[in-house]
Amino acid sequence: MKEVVVISGKGGTGKTSLAASFASLACASAGLVLADCDVDAPDLHLLLHPEVRETQEFRASRKASIDAAACTGCGLCQAHCRFDAIRELQVDPLSCEGCGVCERICPAGAVTVKEELLGRWYVSDTRCGPMVHACMEPGEENSGRLVSVVRRRARELAQERRADLIITDGPPGIGCPVISALSGADLAVVVTEPSLSGAHDLARVLDVSRHFGVPAVACTNRYDLHPEGAEAIEAECGARGVPVVGRIPYDPVMTEAIVRGKPVVEFTDAEVTGAIRKVWERILVYLCSGAEPSLLKRDG
């Protein structure tokens, strides 16, 4: 079983559109499980229309609360909170990290730290295979842990169903949700765009994948908006030994496909579809170098 995660550093480069397209291309020849690990702002379900089979609550965030009746107003909790989460003996739940210092230091036993609902995660069916996805409550923390839960469930499902492949739609950035989505995966597909921001963020996210020992390949979306930029990005990838698996042209049909709620490869036969198909074939080559050539049956 192989796990490929689509990330980008910069947001809005086309991760989800490509992940859904890869899913559509892959499911014809391989047993597939999908995971949407962008739990802050998940969008894959808008293209794959999962039917939810199982809903789970995710409770991990811990928040302090002060029992005003028991509180003597000594202020120790406030003095020891490193996160400025207690002011005038009121807990600000958005600043509270749930570390529990206040609970332990309170001489009156007035502070308790309770688990709170942080988000929900779902196991669903799509026509491309089962999908695990999640959604955070707005403004919550610990999204990295929710990502870990989603990935673990996706791996279990893949084992149960003897699936060959997990395709993960990852979050933007380089912080905890990205690290959770990336670590231990077989291949990172970095989707970038030929802007200065895209190039800058690509370099950072490639550093992260190297840091965690995950091999990466890159592809440039909307390359023709700034061809010199695309070349610079490919040169940067070359210098780092990161294979470039293709270029995808700019085409407003990508947006139309989103509006219609379909992976772009199912929506059109335009040039972009051919380009995405090629990208996926080359991803499979890197993913399967030396192992499980069955994945390549149809495409290679």
Added chain:
Amino acid sequence: MGAGGISGPRISVPRTPGPGLRTWAHATFGYRSSLGSPWQAGRSYGVVALRKGMTIAVASGKGGTGKTTVATNLALAIAAQHPVQFLDCDVEEPNAHLFLKPRIERTLAVEIPVPSVDRERCTYCGTCADVCAQHAVGVFPGQVLIFAELCHGCGACALFCPEGAITEVGRPVGVVEAGRADQLAFAHGRLNVGEAFAPPVVRAVKKEARDHGIVIIDVAPGTSCPVVEALKGVDFCLLVTEPTPFGLHDLKLMVGVVEKLGIPAALVINRADMGDAGVWTFCRQKRIPVLMEIPQNRRIAESYARGIPLVRTDGEWAGRFAVLFRRIRALVEGPGSRNGLRGSGCERSSGDQR
């Protein structure tokens, strides 16, 4: 930020919390800026006239909708008329410097305090491991393991160690770089590669905030802790989206965040001539004002790709962003702001406006 913090005194438990208590936290990653706490954000209800400045955050939920484009152009468009400071709080992927090209004058290391165990004094009682909510400490017979990358720096282990065997040392997690870009004061943060925990770096950037003039904050995508950290205490949040089902879905999540924080918000719709009508319908239902629309066109996309701000490409855009700023100021400071969009519910509030 402090070297002083690193060698600072071990925290003892004071019987009464004196005002002079300076813990590691306040020296190193404390957040005592003029921005105040979220619960004070409502101060513009009554004390508008007393305020010396205004803090505007630019956020989106979905990535790549044009946050940095809007934030940088807004800053440049008003920099000649107002003292403006730009804070890039997307510390995972900071991009504003690519457009503003600041001259960096100061670099500050951002550290969080992590435990260091004095093996002479340690009795391996396991208290530190018990009190650690992040499971960053493991105690075995004759051995204490510290997983520093999991540590959030709450200080519980040092505080509750019965032997006084734990001191705290600074562990670098990122940097803040500050300087100027022509008329703009500028600062941004960079989370170190491989670090998971962005909020301390966001807090450190926000500590640079001035207490006067206009402060513009570029926020990371998403809706979780780094976003909340950047939004805490701001006067206004400008949401940027694109009119697609993805943009709409993530906009709804982001509206949930600003409602929870009680921050007044309005919208800029980027690439406004593509996609579908869902975003406008949602804004009408929620009564969220749409302050600006930016069309999808190749010239804009190309100048973005090359790192050229829109306001530098033609004067029309400078004018439009100046108008955007006037609209924001009217929402924040105008008579509408008292019952305006503030609080849990853009919907309720604008209802009052009518």
